Amino acid sequence: MIKPVNYEPSQHFGENPTSVLAADHWLIQKFGNYQPDGHTGIDYPCPSGTPVKAVTAGTVLHVGWFGGTYADNPYWIAPGFAGFCYVVDHGDFVGIYAHCLEGGARVNVGQRVTEGQVLGLSGNTGGSTGDHLHFEVLPDGWITDSRMYGRINPASILARITPQSTTPAKGFLMALSDKQQDEMYYKINRYLDMKTSHVSKHVWGTQVSRGGKKISALQELADAKTLISKQQATIDALTEAVKKLGGAA
Numbered sequence: 605m606i607k608p609v610n611y612e613p614s615q616h617f618g619e620n621p622t623s624v625l626a627a628d629h630w631l632i633q634k635f636g637n638y639q640p641d642g643h644t645g646i647d648y649p650c651p652s653g654t655p656v657k658a659v660t661a662g663t664v665l666h667v668g669w670f671g672g673t674y675a676d677n678p679y680w681i682a683p684g685f686a687g688f689c690y691v692v693d694h695g696d697f698v699g700i701y702a703h704c705l706e707g708g709a710r711v712n713v714g715q716r717v718t719e720g721q722v723l724g725l726s727g728n729t730g731g732s733t734g735d736h737l738h739f740e741v742l743p744d745g746w747i748t749d750s751r752m753y754g755r756i757n758p759a760s761i762l763a764r765i766t767p768q769s770t771t772p773a774k775g776f777l778m779a780l781s782d783k784q785q786d787e788m789y790y791k792i793n794r795y796l797d798m799k800t801s802h803v804s805k806h807v808w809g810t811q812v813s814r815g816g817k818k819i820s821a822l823q824e825l826a827d828a829k830t831l832i833s834k835q836q837a838t839i840d841a842l843t844e845a846v847k848k849l850g851g852a853a
């Protein structure tokens with residue numbers, strides 16, 4: 605079991621019940637009495653574009669927005685409020701990952717996912733006032749027509765996090781912490797975003813746009829590598845020059 609993103613929560617389960625707030629509270633005005641008994645999940649503030657990971661293995665039940673009303677889907681997810689979301693059957697509970705980036709999906713409905721597999725990218729869709737991931741949990745045998753809409757505290761599920769499962773995934777980024785990896789992905793995401801002038805759905809694609817032409821992302825990376833290697837001679841020459849002048853390397 606791992607955390608869906610490696611950021612500290614900003615709002616825990618059961619916090620900030622809206623039923624006790626003054627009627628003129630701006631959040632209530634904007635979204636209605638949306639969490640009368642308190643927050644139904646855990647919020648993690650993280651930059652839009654942060655990879656959202658499956659907390660444990662499972663099967664993807666839903667990707668994207670819900671239509672209709674909250675009573676039209678089996679999880680009682682308020683369609684407009686949850687935004688672009690992922691619903692995953694994790695065996696003895698269902699995980700809901702909400703307010704994600706439109707079009708950032710990296711999985712399909714029916715797909716089997718492993719622990720830590722990236723489902724998509726976090727965002728700020730639906731009834732959200734800032735970049736964050738909202739994660740909530742429906743236990744086996746949930747009753748939606750109830751307080752908290754059948755949700756339980758995700759902390760009870762995440763308490764099963766083991767030291768082994770917090771180890772960063774092996775690969776060329778293995779020397780970095782999860783948070784550093786997230787930030788690097790975020791920067792790559794923003795970089796490609798600027799190049800394509802499109803929403804981030806192209807980020808995980810195989811093509812990027814350069815000079816008005818579509819080129820392979822692998823070609824783009826290869827060109828970047830060539831550019832760096834060309835500059836390497838200059839960097840080496842400057843390093844030698846500084847050393848000769850008596851500067852510390």
Ligand SMILES: [Zn+2]
Binds near residue numbers: 615643647737738
């Ligand atoms: Zn939330």
